[in-house]
Amino acid sequence: MDVPTMIGIRSGAADTTSLVSYFPIPFYGILPVNAFLIRAAQPVLVDTGLGALRDPFMNNLRTLIDLRDLRWLWLTHTDADHMGNLLPILAEAPNARVVTTFLGMGKMALHQLPLDRVYLLNPGQRLDVGDRELLCLKPPTFDAPETTGIFDTATRVLFSADCFGALMKEPAESAADIAADDLREGVVTWTTIDAPWLATADKYQWIRSLDRIRGLDPTGILCSHLPPAIGLTDTLLLHIASAYSAMPFSGPDQAALEGLMKGSGSG
Ligand SMILES: [Fe+2]
Ligand SMILES: [Fe+2]
Incomplete structure (x- = not known):
């Protein structure tokens, strides 16, 4: 896979549909980029996909919901892979408010987000979406300080933002379909990339998270x-725990990049 690719719509978990795409990481594999629609009484979209895949993302989303019915757009954080289609969605979803933090709001102001479309929620607080409450929490690892995750109190599904992500060799329908060694290695490597601060965090405080x-x-x-x-929580917790003592990630420098390009026949 050489270019960002939209796979389509998949059943994510109870009451939840995934919008699945993949992004190539040169020489390292592929990274899933998922957004989610929670079918609550007040529908909630979690993140907005890749801007590079705007047309297929929007078309898939429109098959799931009339965007005028969307009430909440929970932005886990403001990285490009999470807010790629924020503005076109807001334009089609006049009744949706963006759930974020004060810092997230500040960072999004750079993108002309109207302040009256924002709803500020901090870790520990809950959002009432009609038939359930969504608990806002801080995931154990993250790469942007405004990051929040979600615990759906009705389905007990955890939306973990970047935390527990994995570099992968090929697309898979579920994490359980990934070979055990590949899953461990993919999660550890991703975690050292996404949370470079982990190596300097207090171990016992972090383990409590x-x-x-x-x-x-x-x-x-x-x-x-x-x-x-599904049912892999203990495994994933073990994998990110082992990332604590893994070698911090250092990407290739220019000489290494040129060597990789020669090796792959692209240089
Ligand atoms: Fe991120
Ligand atoms: Fe991300």
Whole structure:
């Protein structure tokens, strides 16, 4: 896979549909980029996909919901792979408000987001979406300080943003379909890329953040960068725990990049 590719719509977990795409990471594999529609009484879209895939993303989304019915657009954080289609969705979804934090709001102001479309929610607070509450939480790892995750109190599904993501060799329908060694290696490598601060974090404080996730006992984990992981919570927690002591990621420098390009026949 050499270019960003929209796979389509998949059943993510209870009450939840995934909008699945993949993004190539040169020389490292592919990274899933998922958005999710929670079919609550007040529908919630979690993240907005890649701007490079605007047409297929919007077309798939329109088959799932009349965007005038969308009430909430929960932006886990403001990275390009999460807010790629924010503005076109807001234009078609006049009744949707963007759930974010104060810092997220500040960063999005750079993109002309109207402040009256924002709803500020901090970790520990809950959003009432008619038939359930969504608990806002801080995932154990993240690459942007405004990041929030979601625990759906009705389905007990955890939306973990970047946390628990994995570099992959090929697309998979579920995390359970990935070979065990590949899943461990993919999660550890991604975690060292996404959370370079982890190597300097206080180990015991950080381990407590894993215990809080374990304590929620999620039925499944829907990560922006991993196929649906149902019943794999303990495995994924072990993998990101081992990332704590893994070698911090250092990407190729120019000489290494040119060597990789020669090796792949592209240089
Ligand atoms: Fe991110
Ligand atoms: Fe991301």
